[in-house]
Amino acid sequence: MQRSTAKDGNEDVRRYWNQEACGTARPIVGEVPELSREWFERIEAYRYELExxxxSVAQFTRHHGQRLLEVGVGAGTDHLQWARAGLECHGVDLTERAIEVTRARLALYGLTSHLQRIDAEILPFPDQSFDLVYSWGVIHHAEHPERIIAEIRRVLKPNGRFIGMLYGRHSLVALKLWVKYGLLRARPDRTLADVVAHHMESPGTKAYTIHEVRELYAQFSQVTATPMMTPYDRLRLPAWLTQIVPARFGWFICIQAVK
Ligand SMILES: C[S@@+](CC[C@H](N)C(=O)[O-])C[C@H]1O[C@@H](n2cnc3c(N)ncnc32)[C@H](O)[C@@H]1O
Structure with a gap:
């Protein structure tokens, strides 16, 4: 059953992401006019160069014709790939800005999606509505990630698939934050979870172990949680070091799960 409890626990998160859609900062887009084709193409080129x-995780074209929900569209870069691949697209995000940018972006390429500004802790869709739910780097920003995951499972059809990514706590990124905000500030007692919550993007960001990710998706079947070493882990570290660190200490945990 759909939950109907009103909540505003993600207001600080909304305020943070509403200032600027994710991945659209000035160093990425330069001086080109906002929402122009060149602006979007710079965002897209930068994103897929970095990630x-x-x-290979999303496999956009493999899901042609399916009914998709993307949770947390951000600037709509992946959402555009889903629309280009011929899925029936639905997208939600906590912020007005993300919805505005994604809508403008799809329109520019003559594509459409049903976009809504909502908090994904309550999804406004009936049970068993989607073949596929996708969410890249979003759920860990919510006050109650477990509610979003339960909602995703509810709106998936039987055998429907979830594809997404959550941040990894036992990672080089989290360790670098701890060195900067814990060790070098004479606060070595700070935990990795605490520095991530206070110094990574919106307030209260969470990061998980692989075991915790598996627990979050325990109600799903065929769950895979694959850690991935990212450019964010490698940043400002010597190549000889990052080359010998195993992928399990990477910042991204990529998830596939079946309802
Ligand atoms: C790091 S960005 C990722 C955006 C996009 N998926 C990407 O990979 O570029 C996080 C996005 O999640 C959205 N978000 C955070 N909490 C949310 C929630 N509770 N419900 C819906 N969207 C949320 C934010 O507004 C923001 O657009």
Whole structure:
């Protein structure tokens, strides 16, 4: 059953992401006019140069014709790939800005999606509505990630698939934050969870172990949680070091799960 409890626990998160859609900062887009084709193309080129593995995780074209919900569309870069691949697209995000940018982006390429600004802790869709739910780097920003995951499972059809990514706590990114905000500030007692919550993007960001990810998706079947070493882990570290660190200490945990 759909939950109907009103909540505003993600207001600080909404305020943070509403200032600027994710991945659209000035160093990425330069001086080109906002929402122009060139602006969007710079965002897209930058994203897939940095995170080329998104294509092999999402496999956009493999799901042609399916009914998709993307949770947390951000600037709509992946959402555009789903629409190009011929899925029936639905997208939600906590912020007005993300919906505005994604809508403008799809329109520019003559594509459409049903986009709504909502908090994904309550999804406004009937049970068993979607073949596929996709969410890249979103759920860990919510106050209650477990509610979003339960909602995703509810709206998936039987045998429907979830594809997504959550941040990994036992990662080089989290360790670098701890060195900067714990060790070098004479606060070595700070935990990895605490520095991530206070110094990574919106307030209260969470990061998980692989075991915790599996527990979050325990109601699903065929769950795979694959850690991935990212450019964010490698940043400012010597190549000889990052080359010998195993992928399980990477910042991204890519998830596949079946309802
Ligand atoms: C790091 S960005 C990722 C956006 C996009 N998936 C991407 O990979 O570029 C996080 C996005 O999640 C959205 N978000 C955070 N909490 C949310 C929630 N509770 N419900 C819906 N969207 C949320 C934010 O507004 C923001 O657009």
């Amino acid at each position: 080329p593995f998104i294509h």
